[in-house]
Amino acid sequence: xxxxxxxxxxMNDILPEHTPLWRYFEGTVARLLDNYGYRQxxxxxxxxxxxxxxxxxxxxxxxxKEMYTFEDRNGDSLTLRPEGTAACVRAVLxxxxxxxxxxxxxxxxxxxxxxxxxxxxxxxxxxxIGLEVFNLDGPDIDAELIVLTWRxxxxxxxxxxxxxxxxxLGTSESRGRYREALVEFLSAHLDKLDExxxxxxxxxxxxxxxxxxxxxxxxxVDAPKMADYLDEESRLHFEGxxxxxxxxxxxxxxxxxxxxxxxxxxxxxxxxxxxxxGAQGTVCAGGRYxxxxxxxxxxxxxxxxxxxxxxxxVLMLETLDKIPQEISRQVDVYLCAFGEAAELAAxxxxxxxxxxxxxxxxxxxAGGGSxxxxxxxxxxxxxxxxxxxxxxxxxxxxxxxxPLRGQGEQQSIAWDALAAHLATCVVQG
Numbered sequence: 301x302x303x304x305x306x307x308x309x310x311m312n313d314i315l316p317e318h319t320p321l322w323r324y325f326e327g328t329v330a331r332l333l334d335n336y337g338y339r340q341x342x343x344x345x346x347x348x349x350x351x352x353x354x355x356x357x358x359x360x361x362x363x364x365k366e367m368y369t370f371e372d373r374n375g376d377s378l379t380l381r382p383e384g385t386a387a388c389v390r391a392v393l394x395x396x397x398x399x400x401x402x403x404x405x406x407x408x409x410x411x412x413x414x415x416x417x418x419x420x421x422x423x424x425x426x427x428x429i430g431l432e433v434f435n436l437d438g439p440d441i442d443a444e445l446i447v448l449t450w451r452x453x454x455x456x457x458x459x460x461x462x463x464x465x466x467x468x469l470g471t472s473e474s475r476g477r478y479r480e481a482l483v484e485f486l487s488a489h490l491d492k493l494d495e496x497x498x499x500x501x502x503x504x505x506x507x508x509x510x511x512x513x514x515x516x517x518x519x520x521v522d523a524p525k526m527a528d529y530l531d532e533e534s535r536l537h538f539e540g541x542x543x544x545x546x547x548x549x550x551x552x553x554x555x556x557x558x559x560x561x562x563x564x565x566x567x568x569x570x571x572x573x574x575x576x577x578g579a580q581g582t583v584c585a586g587g588r589y590x591x592x593x594x595x596x597x598x599x600x601x602x603x604x605x606x607x608x609x610x611x612x613x614v615l616m617l618e619t620l621d622k623i624p625q626e627i628s629r630q631v632d633v634y635l636c637a638f639g640e641a642a643e644l645a646a647x648x649x650x651x652x653x654x655x656x657x658x659x660x661x662x663x664x665x666a667g668g669g670s671x672x673x674x675x676x677x678x679x680x681x682x683x684x685x686x687x688x689x690x691x692x693x694x695x696x697x698x699x700x701x702x703p704l705r706g707q708g709e710q711q712s713i714a715w716d717a718l719a720a721h722l723a724t725c726v727v728q729g
Contacts, residue, residue, distance in 0.1 A: 310416070310424030321614055324627045326409065328455055329429050329608075336448055338405045338431060343387040345411060349377040355386035355564055355596060366414040380413035384430040385564070385589065385605055386596075393598045398434045407431045409610075421577050421612045430607040431586075434593070437602035439540035442568045442588060443548075445606055446541075449572060449584055450550050456613075457622040462583065464550065465571045467558035468538040469506075470530045472566060472591060478529035479505055489519050509557040525556050534567050541568055564592040568604065576619050577612060584608035632661040632726050634678035634704075638671065638690040646689045649699070649715060656719035660726060679704060685725060687718075 307313055314322060330340075349369050356362050368380040381387050388406060392398045409429045418424060431448075433441050446464065453459045469475050483505050490498065494513040501508060511517060530538070545552055558569055569587035577583075586606025593601035617623055637646035650664045663681055665674050678686040688700030688710075698712040701721065713721050 308424070310418035312423060312425070318614075320627045320630065321617060321623055322610065324624065325456070325610065325614055325617065326429070329452060330409075332448065332452055332455065333407050333431070336405075336444070338407045341388060341391060341406045341408050342410070343381075343384070343391050343408060345381055345413075346378050347381055347387055347390065349379040351386050351390055351596075352379055352382060355389065355592060356383070362414065366416055368413045368415060382412055382414045384408055384410070384412065384428060384607060385432060385592070385603075388430070388432045388605075389593055389596055389598075389603070392434060393593065393596060398593070398598070398601055401435050403436055404434045405431075406433070419579070421609075421615050423611060427610040428607045429610060430605060432603060432605035434601055434603050436604070437590065439537050439544060439568070442537075442541050442604055443544035445586065445604065446545060446550065446570060447548055449606070449608070450548070453572075456617060458616055458620060461576050461616065461620055462572045462574050464545075464552040465555040465558055465573060466538075466542070466552050467526065467555050467569050468530060468534050468567055469526065469559065469565055469569055469587075470534040470567065474529050474531040474534060475506075475526075475566070478524065478526050481524040481529065482506070482508075485523050486519075492516075492519055506559045509559050520557065527556060537567050564589040564595070566590050570606070572608075574616060576616055582609075583612045583616065629682045629684070630661065631663045631681040631683040633663070633685050633687060633722060634681050634683040635662065635664040635687040635689065635699075636671075636674040636678060637665060638674070638688075639694075642689045642691065642694050643668075645694055649689070649718070652715075653719050653722065657723055660722060685722075 333340075349367070352367060353363055362382050367382050370378060372378050388408060392404060392406075398404055407430065409427070411425050411427050413425055415424055416422060431445060433445070450459070450464075453462055470478070483501065486493065486497075486501050486505065486508060490501070492515065493501065493508070494511065494516050497508045497511050497513065497516045500511075508516065509520060509523075511520075542552070555571075558571060559565075565587045567588040567590065570585065571582050572584040573581045574583055575581060584606055586604070588602070588604040590600075590602045592603055593599070635646050635650055637643045646664055650662055653660065653662060663683065665677060669677070675686065684703070684705050686700075686702045686704055688702060690700075693699055693712070696712070697715050699715065699718055700710055701713045702708075702710040
């Protein structure tokens with residue numbers, strides 16, 4: 301027998317019972333970004349492979365192990381995007397929208413793809429919301445990104461469950477000096493490093509700092525600190541960022557081992573982490589990448605941004621029981637109609653009500669059915685109220701109005717007064 305068709309491992313369907321929470325989260329973020337003056341950009345999910353090799357770095361885990369790369373019919377090497385920053389930089393360069401020092405504050409949303417071992421909160425197709433800002437080089441915009449996320453956590457009710465970690469990676473020159481010192485230190489302990497750290501020492505030594513191996517972490521206690529190698533410009537930038545966070549009252553910790561997994565970061569890096577999701581502790585992360593645009597062929601252009609994982613944040617809302625009660629209800633009012641004449645009238649009446657109350661979630665019964673079966677559907681829909689239209693109501697041009705989720709007697713409402721009555725009841729309900 302042929303194997304039943306299934307989704308690819310690590311690429312999941314988001315079913316109707318889960319999408320209301322996704323829409324709530326995405327809508328909350330989108331509204332917040334509108335309020336802060338960010339504009340949405342949409343990029344393709346497939347790019348030339350060279351884009352990610354040049355931006356992320358050929359010796360990063362993403363490029364070496366995790367990208368979905370293939371040849372198309374023209375023989376071009378293409379890759380499903382593993383992250384959004386490189387694609388966004390490509391887009392602004394291609395369309396020239398950062399030229400002449402134009403400030404751009406952009407955001408995007410969509411799926412990303414990495415071939416990793418699937419586990420809870422970590423998938424091969426995952427979804428991110430990302431922000432990128434170009435041509436602003438001061439710590440004020442770094443602070444705005446963090447303040448914005450702090451406000452988001454407040455709106456979602458999860459501030460107590462997240463912690464902000466900060467670090468500065470300095471300029472490429474100061475980071476180069478630190479890299480030399482770190483390599484010299486780690487080389488003296490080479491035989492004690494785990495196998496993965498030994499490999500990274502040759503390819504990307506800063507990544508050794510965020511190893512999960514306990515023995516290597518014990519060695520790193522005495523390793524050189526990035527803060528001791530910062531140039532004056534980066535030091536002042538970092539102090540400016542911390543001063544702004546202090547002014548707003550956002551708590552943070554300095555994590556000298558925070559380096560992020562991508563080659564393009566410089567100066568500020570940050571992560572919002574939680575202990576509520578097991579091993580997958582990072583829910584939002586980013587930093588400054590002032591050399592990336594130039595590295596990809598553009599003129600020197602400062603950049604800073606972050607990305608947040610939608611799956612992990614939705615999972616956190618579920619774990620902490622921070623799901624607003626109203627989003628679990630998809631229908632406000634369910635209209636039951638009995639008989640063909642009533643069905644015709646119900647269709648016309650429902651459209652009149654929608655004209656007057658465009659935000660009302662009104663579902664009209666389809667498929668006919670007895671009084672009992674239609675009321676069963678009405679109850680299952682989660683609606684607050686049922687409307688009833690039969691021959692008697694049709695003759696009197698009224699509709700039966702019955703509360704489904706609380707006390708109250710059924711009453712008759714004139715068609716012309718129905719919209720006003722629903723507006724009052726649904727808001728109060």
